[in-house]
Amino acid sequence: xxxxxxxxxxxxxxxxxxxxxxxxxxxxxxxxxxxxxxxxxxxxxxxxxxxxxxxxxxxxxxxxxxxxxxxxxxxxxxxxxxxxxxxxxxxxxxxxxxxxxxxxxxxxxxxxxxxxxxxxxxxxxxxxxxxxxxxxxxxxxxxxxxxxxxxxxxxxxxxxxxxxxxxxxxxxxxxx
Numbered sequence: 407x408x409x410x411x412x413x414x415x416x417x418x419x420x421x422x423x424x425x426x427x428x429x430x431x432x433x434x435x436x437x438x439x440x441x442x443x444x445x446x447x448x449x450x451x452x453x454x455x456x457x458x459x460x461x462x463x464x465x466x467x468x469x470x471x472x473x474x475x476x477x478x479x480x481x482x483x484x485x486x487x488x489x490x491x492x493x494x495x496x497x498x499x500x501x502x503x504x505x506x507x508x509x510x511x512x513x514x515x516x517x518x519x520x521x522x523x524x525x526x527x528x529x530x531x532x533x534x535x536x537x538x539x540x541x542x543x544x545x546x547x548x549x550x551x552x553x554x555x556x557x558x559x560x561x562x563x564x565x566x567x568x569x570x571x572x573x574x575x576x577x578x579x580x581x582x
Contacts, residue, residue, distance in 0.1 A: 436516040444558040449505045482513040525549045
C-alpha cells in the first residue's frame with residue numbers, strides 16, 4: 407500500500423486540521439500474514455523488537471511466556487497462535503506491541519508493525535456477524551480505507567477470562 411492511499415485519512419486531512427491532537431480515532435496498523443489489523447493507539451505503550459522469552463509451564467499455547475523489559479515482567483501473546491494462523495517463526499521484522507490492558511502490561515507478538523493512522527469514524531463499520539460463533543469476537547469493527555480493509559481488534563476480547571487468569575499466574579510465578 408502506498409502512502410498516498412492514506413493521505414485522506416492522516417493528519418494531513420483538512421477534516422482533522424482543526425481538531426485537537428488526541429489519541430481518538432488513531433490506530434496502530436500491524437500485519438499478520440498478508441492481513442492488516444488495527445489497535446486503538448490509546449492502549450499502546452511502546453513497540454519493541456523480539457526479546458528473549460522465558461517460557462512459563464502450563465499456559466495456553468498462544469501465551470509464549472514472559473520477558474523482562476527494563477525491569478518489568480510482561481506476558482506475551484502470539485497473535486498468530488491466538489487467531490489459529492499458521493506458525494511461521496519469528497524474524498527480524500517480528501515486533502512486540504506492549505499494551506496497557508487494565509493496568510497490566512501485555513505484549514502482542516505480531517509479524518510487523520506498519521504505521522499509525524487516523525481513521526475517520528465514518529469509514530468504520532460494525533463487524534459483520536457470522537452466526538452465534540465467537541469466531542469474530544476479536545473484531546471490534548472494520549475500517550474501509552479506499553479499496554483496502556483493516557480489521558480493528560477488540561483488545562479486551564483477545565483474552566478469555568481463563569486466559570487472563572493464566573496470564574496473572576504467569577506473572578505471579580515470574581515475580582516470585
